[in-house]
Amino acid sequence: MGSLRKLLLKCEKPSRYTGGEYGAPNPEWGAGGFNFCMCFPDLYEVGMSNLGIKIVAQSFEERGMCADFCFAPAHDFGNGLKELGVPLYSLALKAPLADFDMLGFSLQYELSYTNVLYMLELAGIPLTREERKGGKYPLIAAGGPCAVNPEPLADFFDIFFIGDGESVDADVAEIFVQCGGATEQFYSKISKLDGVYVPALTAPEYDAQGRLCAFAGVSRVKRSLIEELDSAIFPTRIAVANCESVHDRAVLEVMRGCYRGCRFCQAGFIYRPVRKRSVSTLTEQACALIANTGFGEVSLNSLSTGDYGRLPELLKSLKGALPPEITLALPSLRVDSFEGEFARDSRKTSLTFAPEAGTQRLRDVINKDITEEEILRAAENAFNAGYSAVKLYFMIGLPTETDEDLQGICDICDKIRAIYGRQKRAKALRISVSAATFVPKPFTPFQWERQIGEEEVKYKQNYLIKHLPRGVKFSWSAYYPSLLEAVLARGDRSLGEVVLAAYKNGCTFDGWDNLFNEQGWKKAFNDCGIHAEQFVQERAEDELLPWDFIDMMIDKKFLLSEREKALAGKVTGSCLSGCKACGIQKHCPAARGEYDCV
Amino acid sequence: MIAFKYTKTDGAEYISHLDLLRHIDRTLRRAGIEVEYSQGFHRHPRIFMGNPLALGVRSISEFCAVDTKFDGDFMCEFNSRSPDGVKCLAAKITDINPNFAESITACSYETEGINAFDPGLVLEREKIIITDLRGRTVDIRPRICAVEWQNKKLNFTLHCGENNLRPDLFCNFLSDAFGGEAAYILKTGSFGDGVF
Numbered sequence: 001m002g003s004l005r006k007l008l009l010k011c012e013k014p015s016r017y018t019g020g021e022y023g024a025p026n027p028e029w030g031a032g033g034f035n036f037c038m039c040f041p042d043l044y045e046v047g048m049s050n051l052g053i054k055i056v057a058q059s060f061e062e063r064g065m066c067a068d069f070c071f072a073p074a075h076d077f078g079n080g081l082k083e084l085g086v087p088l089y090s091l092a093l094k095a096p097l098a099d100f101d102m103l104g105f106s107l108q109y110e111l112s113y114t115n116v117l118y119m120l121e122l123a124g125i126p127l128t129r130e131e132r133k134g135g136k137y138p139l140i141a142a143g144g145p146c147a148v149n150p151e152p153l154a155d156f157f158d159i160f161f162i163g164d165g166e167s168v169d170a171d172v173a174e175i176f177v178q179c180g181g182a183t184e185q186f187y188s189k190i191s192k193l194d195g196v197y198v199p200a201l202t203a204p205e206y207d208a209q210g211r212l213c214a215f216a217g218v219s220r221v222k223r224s225l226i227e228e229l230d231s232a233i234f235p236t237r238i239a240v241a242n243c244e245s246v247h248d249r250a251v252l253e254v255m256r257g258c259y260r261g262c263r264f265c266q267a268g269f270i271y272r273p274v275r276k277r278s279v280s281t282l283t284e285q286a287c288a289l290i291a292n293t294g295f296g297e298v299s300l301n302s303l304s305t306g307d308y309g310r311l312p313e314l315l316k317s318l319k320g321a322l323p324p325e326i327t328l329a330l331p332s333l334r335v336d337s338f339e340g341e342f343a344r345d346s347r348k349t350s351l352t353f354a355p356e357a358g359t360q361r362l363r364d365v366i367n368k369d370i371t372e373e374e375i376l377r378a379a380e381n382a383f384n385a386g387y388s389a390v391k392l393y394f395m396i397g398l399p400t401e402t403d404e405d406l407q408g409i410c411d412i413c414d415k416i417r418a419i420y421g422r423q424k425r426a427k428a429l430r431i432s433v434s435a436a437t438f439v440p441k442p443f444t445p446f447q448w449e450r451q452i453g454e455e456e457v458k459y460k461q462n463y464l465i466k467h468l469p470r471g472v473k474f475s476w477s478a479y480y481p482s483l484l485e486a487v488l489a490r491g492d493r494s495l496g497e498v499v500l501a502a503y504k505n506g507c508t509f510d511g512w513d514n515l516f517n518e519q520g521w522k523k524a525f526n527d528c529g530i531h532a533e534q535f536v537q538e539r540a541e542d543e544l545l546p547w548d549f550i551d552m553m554i555d556k557k558f559l560l561s562e563r564e565k566a567l568a569g570k571v572t573g574s575c576l577s578g579c580k581a582c583g584i585q586k587h588c589p590a591a592r593g594e595y596d597c598v
Numbered sequence: 599m600i601a602f603k604y605t606k607t608d609g610a611e612y613i614s615h616l617d618l619l620r621h622i623d624r625t626l627r628r629a630g631i632e633v634e635y636s637q638g639f640h641r642h643p644r645i646f647m648g649n650p651l652a653l654g655v656r657s658i659s660e661f662c663a664v665d666t667k668f669d670g671d672f673m674c675e676f677n678s679r680s681p682d683g684v685k686c687l688a689a690k691i692t693d694i695n696p697n698f699a700e701s702i703t704a705c706s707y708e709t710e711g712i713n714a715f716d717p718g719l720v721l722e723r724e725k726i727i728i729t730d731l732r733g734r735t736v737d738i739r740p741r742i743c744a745v746e747w748q749n750k751k752l753n754f755t756l757h758c759g760e761n762n763l764r765p766d767l768f769c770n771f772l773s774d775a776f777g778g779e780a781a782y783i784l785k786t787g788s789f790g791d792g793v794f
Contacts, residue, residue: 005781
């Protein structure tokens with residue numbers, strides 16, 4: 001570290017790059033014959049908040065292997081490393097990334113793709129699989145939610161991990177050790193495992209019109225699945241970030257998966273079935289986390305924590321077991337599960353709801369089965385509990401949306417304001433509305449839908465700017481990043497060259513508004529002769545989709561029937577009201593009538 | 599209340615002042631040392647730090663006070679749960695808050711790497727005008743208390759708190775004037791009421 005002292009002092013937040021976090025695992029180079037580096041293609045303070053990468057790293061540690069971390073350095077430090085000729089290194093061991101046996105990238109959002117290339121280049125590793133051929137380089141692997149459509153990044157990775165990462169990643173490492181390296185035998189063996197996709201063994205084929213028509217080679221890849229969450233790996237000895245991370249608190253994974261089946265929500269489908277941890281396990285984990293980290297807050301994370309059947313029992317158990325000054329955070333509470341009792345905290349003044357759509361008709365289309373009465377009742381409860389600010393999340397551009405639905409967003413604000421005004425309250429009400437542009441994602445019933453174009457986006461945003469009641473704070477997402485997100489989410493292998501060209505044009509940190517380089521991306525599409533818009537058009541239902549060879553254990557027929565019901569404005573409801581036979585029943589506790597954890 | 603002296607070395611010198619406050623809060627919680635909370639609307643733990651240390655400057659003389667009724671072996675418990683480089687060197691119980699941020703008025707430092715020069719050339723000057731980090735010109739001479747060589751190391755004492763002079767700025771001035779470059783800066787001592 002000494003040689004980097006001058007560079008560190010020139011950079012913002014140098015403690016991002018020094019390692020030595022309290023509680024950080026102490027990896028031993030060469031342990032178990034396999035060195036793994038968990039790479040996160042975004043800044044330290046973002047990655048340090050991510051639970052998934054800690055789970056994956058621990059899965060290697062538990063098998064006696066070496067596991068270290070690396071995050072994307074900000075430009076000041078990255079450029080400094082380049083100038084000094086120092087290759088990107090891992091956090092704890094300060095080992096050059098190129099010396100590891102495997103780099104595992106966590107793909108959490110599409111707009112982090114160019115950062116994978118940024119990190120590889122800083123590490124002195126050729127970016128494409130083709131260029132690495134025959135050389136001695138680490139296996140370049142990826143996992144996480146975006147890996148469910150791996151094709152846009154297929155040129156860059158040797159291995160994709162699809163599905164739960166608790167076990168298969170380290171299984172592959174063991175096979176690597178047995179085979180003495182990345183031999184043909186190694187690839188042949190791992191490609192037979194659930195959850196492993198080797199892009200070199202699969203080739204998309206196109207017909208004369210340029211339409212995808214077949215997958216040659218390995219034509220089916222099934223996701224990996226951890227059936228039991230209660231006993232699954234959960235790291236309770238975790239590193240406390242040197243500088244404040246975006247979620248600077250202890251995080252429990254209360255459950256994985258979501259019963260609700262909102263039709264736009266990719267997480268709601270790819271994390272099925274719902275699996276839960278028990279009250280006793282969660283209480284033990286919370287106590288261990290607080291004792292090991294010293295955090296002052298415990299966050300109960302899941303896609304919909306209000307659907308955890310024993311939530312009151314869990315809260316009681318946590319309050320009884322944790323020191324009194326520890327606060328509990330409950331993100332992802334659905335409107336209808338909001339209860340004043342546990343959301344009440346005298347210091348908090350703002351509450352966030354996500355109705356997603358402005359009218360009941362459109363909420364039925366997306367299967368968000370909450371009513372306006374429920375939203376308003378929840379708001380009233382919150383106001384009576386002392387809240388004086390509400391944040392409302394909506395989407396624009398959902399299938400079948402009309403002006404009436406936009407007007408509905410405005411009307412909800414009016415009604416919330418009326419409710420607040422029913423009583424004399426100490427503070428003025430603050431309402432903020434945020435409207436993101438809908439992004440159709442793979443493995444959802446909306447995977448065939450189009451994304452609205454630039455003119456429509458502007459029209460809808462302007463409509464809201466004009467019609468939202470005065471005093472409502474309105475924020476919206478820019479058009480082009482949303483388009484890019486949809487393109488990268490739904491694209492095929494042809495996008496590899498665009499991602500590469502965009503990176504070469506200087507695009508990195510695309511998810512950061514202030515660093516987003518729209519011109520760089522536009523030029524990349526242009527130079528590659530690829531129209532971004534073609535990927536966001538409506539897809540035919542009989543069309544072969546770029547991710548169709550991935551088996552997420554959800555029936556395509558189910559997704560199609562959900563799409564039909566959506567367009568007919570029919571609600572399916574949640575798994576809590578009976579099994580809807582999505583295809584994963586054999587592995588689903590709820591399908592067996594088990595809604596409660598042990 | 600417990601007042602304690604601690605280090606900021608071995609990588610901890612890159613941790614910012616606000617982050618260090620968080621680390622001390624968490625170290626105390628991990629160590630089971632219960633800290634009293636303020637009773638205001640925004641309750642916060644009653645931890646009172648000394649003046650912030652410039653990023654990258656190491657120290658074996660930082661001071662902090664915490665409001666606690668803890669009567670065990672503070673140093674031992676703290677050090678078993680603190681991050682690398684943040685280690686307690688001494689601790690004592692005190693009835694009143696020493697308010698180190700105000701009481702410490704000067705600190706001594708050592709550095710290596712700046713070319714040899716006669717300290718008289720600095721101390722005998724009436725005025726030393728430099729440009730500070732915000733681009734303002736300031737006379738730093740009144741803020742320099744002592745400069746002397748001991749073997750190859752340069753020791754110097756600067757005012758801190760009111761009329762503060764950052765040791766890294768002072769070293770930059772010396773580099774510009776005499777050549778060489780500070781390879782490191784270490785705070786070795788603090789002067790003022792209540793230090794130990």
